Amino acid sequence: MIRSAQVVIIGGGVTGASIAYHLAAVxxxxxxxxxxxxxxxxxxxxxxxxVRQLYPTPETSQMVVRSLAVFQNFPDAVGGESGYVECGVVIGVSAAMRPQLEETVKRQRLFGVRAEVLEPVELARVEPRINIEHLGAVLYEPQSGYGDPTAVTTGYAAAARRRGVQIEQGVEVVTIRSAGDRVTGVETAAGDRVDAPVVVNAAGLWSTAVARLAGVALPIVVGRHPVFVVERDAEFGRPHLVYLDLAGGSYARPETGGLTLTGSLTDDETQHPMEPELLGGDVSLEEAAEVLERTGRAIPRLADARYRRGWAGAFDITPDWMPILDESPLRGF
Incomplete structure (x- = not known):
């Protein structure tokens, strides 16, 4: 079957769904x-x-400030629920990292980033359960927090459908068609052809494989990032906020049901490349023990939390850890 579209988007994650919605919205x-x-x-x-606000470039900071406003008002702005919880985010850094943090905050406030640099001892008024012994400074973002990525994706997808976007699941693109230096469409594993002057690669962990179909090489490494779930004890009290311990190398994010999600913040994922098809696979108890020890040092009250489960997550990592937003040498792709 041969059909046509103005734009074909490859990938139904949060990025692809958001692009589909925003294209239809304009x-x-x-x-x-x-x-x-x-x-x-x-x-x-x-x-x-x-969901945090402080990023190292003006472009990413502006994107996240705008995204935060959407998450805070998702039912009206898009429709559906984002699962956004405005619990606040704290980022702890070492003394050596403090000058860079202060300079970044000063620069990014120009773009609407709402954040405050605190002395470690001042953290007690925000979250007294965090260990400050190894910290040189703390960044506090009171309006940041966390959301439900799947809910955001389905919310954007539903809103896109209401605006006329076609979304087809279980359809794999196996060929990107071109003529000269211009993209002309795609072919699917079922043998269907879709002619389109614009094809968007939003395939996430599979973006390098999709790009290769167009003869484009992307400098992306898929790095393994295990995530662990622990259950806080009954005496822990109110849920903690989101804590990114850059000085100690771990993070902790509260979840409903008295749970906490945690993982490593050592930025060594490029040293642990992973096939995307292994996403969601098993993690070892040794991996869990190493990360949970760091998390227990960061928030001592979590040292006795009960380990529940874990999975192999992953990042698609560029050389500077920033997203690739561009047209390739193949025009329209």
């Missing part, structure tokens, strides 16, 4: 999103969903 017609499995089945569905 009046682009005939948008088709193709997802190999089901919505949020890739990295989105295995994300811990932390």
């Amino acid at each position: 009046g682009v017609r005939d948008v088709l999103l193709l997802e190999r499995k089901f919505l949020a089945s890739g990295g989105t569905g295995r994300s811990v969903g932390i």
